[in-house]
Amino acid sequence: MVHDHSAPRGVVVRRRHPTLPTILAAGPPLTTVGGHCHFLGGAVSDPRAAVRAHAERGVDVVKIMASGGALTPGTRSEVAQFSPAELRAAADEAHRLGLPVIAHAHGTQAIRNAIEAGVDGLEHVTFMTADDVDPAPGDVLRALAAKRITVGLTFGTVPGTTPLPEIGRRMPGLLANGRRRWNCGAPVALGTDAGIGPVKPHDVLPYAAAQLERLGATPADALRTVTSGAAAACGLGDRKGRIAPGYDADLLAVDGDPLTDPAALQRVRAVVVRGHLLPTAGGR
Numbered sequence: 040m041v042h043d044h045s046a047p048r049g050v051v052v053r054r055r056h057p058t059l060p061t062i063l064a065a066g067p068p069l070t071t072v073g074g075h076c077h078f079l080g081g082a083v084s085d086p087r088a089a090v091r092a093h094a095e096r097g098v099d100v101v102k103i104m105a106s107g108g109a110l111t112p113g114t115r116s117e118v119a120q121f122s123p124a125e126l127r128a129a130a131d132e133a134h135r136l137g138l139p140v141i142a143h144a145h146g147t148q149a150i151r152n153a154i155e156a157g158v159d160g161l162e163h164v165t166f167m168t169a170d171d172v173d174p175a176p177g178d179v180l181r182a183l184a185a186k187r188i189t190v191g192l193t194f195g196t197v198p199g200t201t202p203l204p205e206i207g208r209r210m211p212g213l214l215a216n217g218r219r220r221w222n223c224g225a226p227v228a229l230g231t232d233a234g235i236g237p238v239k240p241h242d243v244l245p246y247a248a249a250q251l252e253r254l255g256a257t258p259a260d261a262l263r264t265v266t267s268g269a270a271a272a273c274g275l276g277d278r279k280g281r282i283a284p285g286y287d288a289d290l291l292a293v294d295g296d297p298l299t300d301p302a303a304l305q306r307v308r309a310v311v312v313r314g315h316l317l318p319t320a321g322g323r
Contacts (some may be wrong), residue, residue, distance in 0.1 A: 195247025249301035
């Protein structure tokens with residue numbers, strides 16, 4: 040099932056075909072008026088009503104911007120958006136409708152607000168300040184683990200490219216917090232932010248998996264994160280992410296052993312989607 044939200048205001052087009060990938064779509068992320076990514080069409084004044092409208096369009100998940108972000112002039116990554124009550128209203132309404140809620144959150148206060156609101160997942164979780172990053176607070180990490188909130192680690196860049204200046208100057212602190220998040224016991228998924236620029240093209244995930252070693256992950260850890268771990272985070276763990284009877288036959292064949300050579304993930308030889316071999320160009 041593909042939910043196509045490329046049309047304005049989240050118009051959904053559903054198409055069924057056995058060779059299409061399974062896409063879980065959120066539509067335009069909910070944000071404050073003038074808030075982060077408001078240009079995507081998701082600026083709202085009533086989060087509860089906005090969640091209902093998204094559900095009527097057929098979304099699979101609700102995404103809400105709990106903080107500002109680097110890609111939106113006029114917002115600041117470390118500053119919280121929405122009040123705690125508004126975040127709670129959005130989460131409660133989504134859960135009433137059977138939808139999970141994922142919050143974009145950079146600053147420490149936005150992260151705390153989203154956890155208290157009852158979100159199911161958090162993207163970024165960088166603990167950014169105006170000039171650097173806060174060390175990840177222990178009580179927040181314990182709450183993520185205790186509530187089983189999936190932490191979406193934003194990782195993966197093309198080697199040799201330069202990140203945004205506001206990210207580059209914070210890199211030591213971001214990596215230190217990344218290691219804390221990796222080891223805190225909360226479920227972890229990889230969120231690459233693919234497509235935002237040359238540093239993160241749409242096919243950056245193989246680089247992200249290999250680069251997880253910077254957080255202390257082994258190649259086996261990385262493979263689990265992008266297969267069974269990702270499937271579980273998406274609510275598809277009962278049929279995707281493993282090679283087992285009853286699971287969808289989604290397979291990737293690569294040239295080499297990614298357990299000893301993570302770069303093998305970049306040498307794709309075959310892609311199988313639900314048992315259907317897809318035509319490829321013979322590798323990356």
